[in-house]
Amino acid sequence: MFHLLHVLLVSYLVACNALDRHFLRPISDSDLHPADGVSCESWQFGVETNNVRDWKHVPNACEDYIGHYMLGGHYRSDSAVVVTEAIKFAEAFELVGDGKDVWIFDVDETTLSNLPYYAANGFGVEPYNSTAFNEWVNQSAAPALPESLKLYKKLLSLEIKVIFLTGRREPTREATSTNLQSAGFHTWEKLLLKGVDVKTNSLVFKSGERKKLVEQGYRIVGNTGDQWSDLLGSPEGNRTFKLPDPMYYVA
Ligand SMILES: *[C@@H]1O[C@H](CO)[C@@H](O)[C@H](O)[C@H]1NC(C)=O
Ligand SMILES: *[C@@H]1O[C@H](CO)[C@@H](O)[C@H](O)[C@H]1NC(C)=O
Ligand SMILES: *[C@@H]1O[C@H](CO)[C@@H](O)[C@H](O)[C@H]1NC(C)=O
Ligand SMILES: [Mg+2]
Numbered sequence: 001m002f003h004l005l006h007v008l009l010v011s012y013l014v015a016c017n018a019l020d021r022h023f024l025r026p027i028s029d030s031d032l033h034p035a036d037g038v039s040c041e042s043w044q045f046g047v048e049t050n051n052v053r054d055w056k057h058v059p060n061a062c063e064d065y066i067g068h069y070m071l072g073g074h075y076r077s078d079s080a081v082v083v084t085e086a087i088k089f090a091e092a093f094e095l096v097g098d099g100k101d102v103w104i105f106d107v108d109e110t111t112l113s114n115l116p117y118y119a120a121n122g123f124g125v126e127p128y129n130s131t132a133f134n135e136w137v138n139q140s141a142a143p144a145l146p147e148s149l150k151l152y153k154k155l156l157s158l159e160i161k162v163i164f165l166t167g168r169r170e171p172t173r174e175a176t177s178t179n180l181q182s183a184g185f186h187t188w189e190k191l192l193l194k195g196v197d198v199k200t201n202s203l204v205f206k207s208g209e210r211k212k213l214v215e216q217g218y219r220i221v222g223n224t225g226d227q228w229s230d231l232l233g234s235p236e237g238n239r240t241f242k243l244p245d246p247m248y249y250v251a
Contacts, residue, residue, distance in 0.1 A: 207233025
């Protein structure tokens with residue numbers, strides 16, 4: 001099991017030009033297991049449908065399963081379905097065309113992938129170490145999620161402007177901006193980060209920012225995120241698109 005994961009991980013890291021090789025660290029201190037008779041696929045389905053909420057880490061028994069999902073082709077394939085539908089929707093949408101039609105993207109696990117970080121630190125890592133994560137963010141080394149990059153390019157060609165709305169904090173603005181550009185997201189209307197003093201959760205913060213955008217005259221055509229907290233809350237925009245993320249939960 002470990003060897004197959006290792007092979008997948010190394011080929012993944014080669015594919016995204018990562019310089020370092022990272023290895024999956026088994027998590028042994030977890031007492032979380034799916035209930036008897038419940039498969040990891042069922043747990044994952046519960047997560048993606050927002051039925052399983054407020055989970056702190058991937059159940060220990062599912063770490064290998066989630067590792068394979070992320071590093072093999074399944075994560076990419078699920079993301080491709082989301083993006084295909086988003087492109088169909090965007091192409092058919094009747095835009096006003098005054099430069100105020102916008103599409104919102106979250107950053108982490110939506111446009112940029114932190115898979116090298118999670119692969120190195122374990123898919124079941126807990127507690128979340130914000131210092132370690134921000135060190136990684138400051139490297140500006142996260143690869144693009146290829147399906148989202150495809151959607152991004154399509155939206156620009158349709159003259160829909162892109163707004164990045166992230167729970168990353170203001171001090172990481174430069175690192176995030178550098179990373180987005182080097183990953184291929186060259187231009188945007190706005191890059192909205194969370195201020196250092198903002199205490200509200202992601203759902204409240206992000207819906208509040210969307211409300212401000214609407215008040216500024218923007219029309220939110222679509223919104224893409226890996227967390228339900230990226231998408232829920234008024235105003236939602238004309239459609240939301242949920243990307244897969246079985247690695248962590250953000251309220
Ligand atoms: C969090 O990460 C930092 C930086 O890598 C490390 O120095 C620190 O020991 C970590 N904290 C915990 C609780 O693991
Ligand atoms: C990341 O960079 C920002 C901006 O330079 C800095 O304020 C912050 O302390 C850095 N974080 C870490 C964990 O290195
Ligand atoms: C898009 O959403 C706005 C705001 O809710 C609404 O007024 C408009 O009719 C919607 N457009 C379409 C085509 O559904
Ligand atoms: Mg995210």
